[in-house]
Amino acid sequence: MSAVLGTQTPAGSQDEVASRLDFLRKLQAVTNKIHSTANVDEIMLDLSQDICDLFDADRLTIYALAEDKASIVSKIKTGLNSVNQLKLPISDQSVAGYVALVRRAVNIRDVYDEQELKAHSPKLHFLREVDKRTGYRTKQMLVGPIVDEARGELLGVVQLINHRDGDTFPAVLEEGIRELCKTLAIAYTQRLRPAPLLRSKYHQLVSDAVLSAGELEEATRAARNSGRLVEDHLVEEFQVKLAWIGVALSRFFGLPYEPFRQDRVRPSDLLKNLKREFMEQSQWLPIEDGPEGMVILATDPEQVSNARVINTIFPKARLAYRVTTHAEFRQTLDQFFGAESSLETVVDLLSGLDDDDDDGTDISEADLSAAAENELVKLVNKIIIDAYRAGASDIHIEPRPGKEKTVIRFRKDGSLENYIEVPASYRNALAARIKIMCELDISERRKPQDGKIRFKKFAPLDIELRVATIPSAGGVEDIVMRILAAGEPIPLEKLGVLPHNLERLKNTVTKPYGLFFVCGPTGSGKTTTLHSVLHYLNTPDTKIWTAEDPVEITQRGLRQVQVNRKSGLDFATAMRAFLRADPDVIMVGEMRDKETVAMGIEASLTGHLVFSTLHTNSAPESIVRLLDMGMDPFNFADALLGVLAQRLAKRLCSHCRQAYEPTAEELELLLAEYCEELRGTESFRSDADAARTDVLAGWKRRHGDAHGKFTLYRAVGCDQCNQGYKGRVGLHELMIGTDRLKRLIQEHSRVAVLLASALEDGMLTLKMDGIEKVLSGITDVKQVRAVCIK
Ligand SMILES: [Zn+2]
Structure with a gap:
């Protein structure tokens, strides 16, 4: 950047206006940069040369208030490398000290001019010792105080030395230094609040020269903008190795760094009552119970230890913390609880199974190459994990004779969905693998067998599967597995x-x-x-x-x-x-x-x-x-x-269901369907029309808007659901043993009589309950009819 304000031009000239605007624009850019950073000093260090150029100055020094509050200490300097940190008393014994004292900017043409200094304060003095030592001649000085206006506290001083054209700094730069000081005051006061440690979690990377302060700042800003982790940006954009980040974290927290270990043994006892979601959210994991106590892996051990959650879960444990990176923490989570989305998809696994020239010839378990066997084991595990994660209740494996592929389907929310197809030649090996998992006789292929898989023996997922094998036409064997997930009661x-x-x-x-x-x-x-x-x-x-x-x-x-x-x-x-x-x-x-x-x-x-x-x-x-x-x-x-x-x-998907107002005909049909259920009751037999009107009035009360209009919903379909439906809702028909009902039971009454009596006692049939749920938008009438077939 060149000096835009170097030459004094007549006031009001075109050039001056343009250069002033240019200066203010550049100052604004610096201001924005300072405000967007978490670490003011580092950004200032990076920007100091730019600031010198902007002010057309030779050197820049920023002082901060010293701990004793009676002096200021230089913290950022350009061009004065030969001088050690400079501490100045807040007094008129130096120019910067004087500015700190009076909290007013000064603009001096020549600091060696005693008269000029006296005009500011009789005792104002310039320390020529520094110049003597370095041989540098200090002349012009533009110095401003950094003041926290709100608290009336001095924070530091900004000092620019020697205007490059050899004359006094122009007025626009006086305005400029006041702006710069104001920006720094805000930045410093804001940054003083959070724990100072937090802002330098990765600082060791800069100290170790893995990347520059500017790059760290860039990664931090990118993370803030993208909402991702700083670590991710460091790894992806600056090629920082996880191990280096680990070392920086270790230094920061003063704790050993624990990398991800492929061979780590899953500590089942410690994980017994812990859920993946919870561990992922709270970012800690017990990894072993060793001689130094229970070893806890965490991405932020300080926060975890402050939260004191672990002490409530393991009240007696002595805790030993280890710090790790986010990526490795996640890897360990996957290792312990099963991969959330394993990199290897089932398609990857299938491509590992060679189906070139698949002539349908069965490969037996014994013929499988070690590699293919390994792939097959992974494939079966993956099928089960995928089914569980998809919320499927059953896995259907349906081999077909000849060269045709084996179809695998999942039952989800009551309906079957295609999952994958496996090359025909693997159908026997697949069946054999599953039989081995549930300890069935692999040589018995002509009789149905049933068994159970305790899946946690094979993968880090604690579910059981009930397996049924059934020999089917064409000399193949079907397998159906029911997932018995250890569930919790629903309130x-x-x-x-x-x-x-x-x-x-x-x-x-x-x-x-x-x-x-x-x-x-x-x-x-x-x-x-x-x-x-x-x-x-x-x-x-x-x-x-x-x-x-x-x-x-x-x-x-x-x-x-x-x-x-x-x-x-x-x-x-x-x-x-x-x-x-x-x-x-x-x-x-x-x-x-x-x-x-x-x-x-x-x-x-x-x-x-x-x-x-x-x-x-x-x-x-x-x-x-x-x-x-x-x-x-x-x-x-x-x-x-x-x-x-x-x-x-089936429940309508709440993301994509589409509201509409039913036509009179549609409503009429729905009402007829509902009233059909009530046909045997006393009120319908005596006055059906009046009873219908009552039913409709009840509907309007429970489900209608202020004008008595109803809103129904239809299925659409989106990426969150299956053809507009997601999950299921229970329809209930609750018959209570009232005195009247008990009497009818003693008389061994027929179903119709029991039904009419129960309806009069307030029972809703399954169909009626379903229609209530159609009117409240939970499902549609098609789904209700589908499950209420008599
Ligand atoms: Zn949907």
Whole structure:
């Protein structure tokens, strides 16, 4: 940059205006730079030459207030390398000291001119000693104070020496230095607040000459703008190695740096109750329990230790911290909990399986090359992890004869979706691998087998899979795997039960004794609902026994028993044992024989609360079925608290569902469908029109807007969902054992009679519950019809 203001031009001339504007523009650029930085001193160091050029000065010195507050110390200098740090008292014994004292800028033509100095203050003095030592002749000086206006505190002094044209600094530069001082005052006061350590976490990289202060500043700014980590920018744009960053962090925190280690053993005991999401969010991980205590890996050990979370989770542990980079922390997380999005996609893995000239000839496990076998193992693991992450319930492996590829599909939200196809020649090796994982006989290929995979033995993901192999046409074997994810109970309030039913459900299940059933086909969410109910009842003063097959949801406080028919522990045996084990509440996975149901009735009549499931379609039908099984109607009527029938309907994707106002015809159809359910009730039989009007009025009250208009939604489809649907919602038909119902049971009444009575007692059928959920925008009528087929 050249001197734009070097020559004095007549005031008001075109040139002066232009050069003044040019100066102010450049000063603004410097100001912006200072304001955008976290480290003022470093940016000043980088900018000092620019500032000298801008002010057309030879040298720049910035002083800061010394700790004693009685002097100032030079902290940034250009062109004075031969002089050590200079400390000046705040007094008129030096020009900078004088400016600090009076807090006013001075502009001196020649500091050797005693008269000129005296005009400022009688005792003002210039220290010629420095010049003597260095042989430099100081002449002009433009000096300004850096003052925190708000607190009235002096922060430092900016000093420019020797105007390059040999004459006094012009007035515009006086204005300039005041602006510069103001900018620095703001920057310093703002930067003084945060812990000074924070701003130099990566400073060691500069000290180690891995990159310049300017580059670090650039990376920091880029990170701020992109919302990414400084580390990412350092690695990607400045090719800084993680290990170097590690060393800098180690120096900063004063703790050993722990790099990612491929061979680290997963500390299962320490990770037992920790979730990936939580660890990712709180940025610490226990990595081992060693001689120095529990070793904690963290990206910011100071913050972690201040938060004191670890002490609450591991109250007795002595903690030893290790610092690591964000990237390596993430790698370790992946290593311990399974990769969130492993770099190797299933397509990568498949390409590792050679399918050139795939003639459909089966490759046996023994023929596989070591490399291909390794790829196959990874492929199976990847399939399972992908299915789990996608929220799939089942994995279907469907080999086809000849050269045709094996199709793999996932069941998600109740529907199958294609996942991948695997070369035909690997179908046997694939089946063999899965059989090995669940310890089945790999040579048996003509009979169905079933087994279980404890997946955490093979990958860092704690799930189990129930596996069924079935020989199918063409001499191949189908495999279906059900994912049994160790889940947690959903609170009753979050189950999607309508407020009307939630109230009735809570009242029913809090009775001290009785029998309660949840019914519906396989996969209708019965177990989930029962666990939500048990969760609601699970208090320290209640003993709850459960017999389940399998135990899919675990709850602290419950005593859960896994049924094992092979070793003689079936539901009836478990139930008998529970009755001798002082229970308050008993849950039996299912009751499908007379013996178990009879035992359940007996248990509830002797003061216990008993829950179970039935494979029946509707609530009234369940009662008739149980009576038909040979239950005593009087005992059963006494015991029965209620029956909840349930279905899962696809939920509209909240991201893309499209609102619309239904036409009169559409609304009419919906109303007809709803009222059809109520046909047998007293009110509909006496005056159907009046009853319909009542129903519509209820709808408007619950779902209509101020004008009585309804808003429905239709499925669209977006990248967050599957054809407009995401997840499922329960539809509920809750029949309560009212006195009227109990009487009808004793009379062994027909389904239609039970239904009409239940409806009059406030029951909604599955279809009605579904239509309520259509009117509130959760699902659409197509999905409700799909699951309410009678
Ligand atoms: Zn969507």
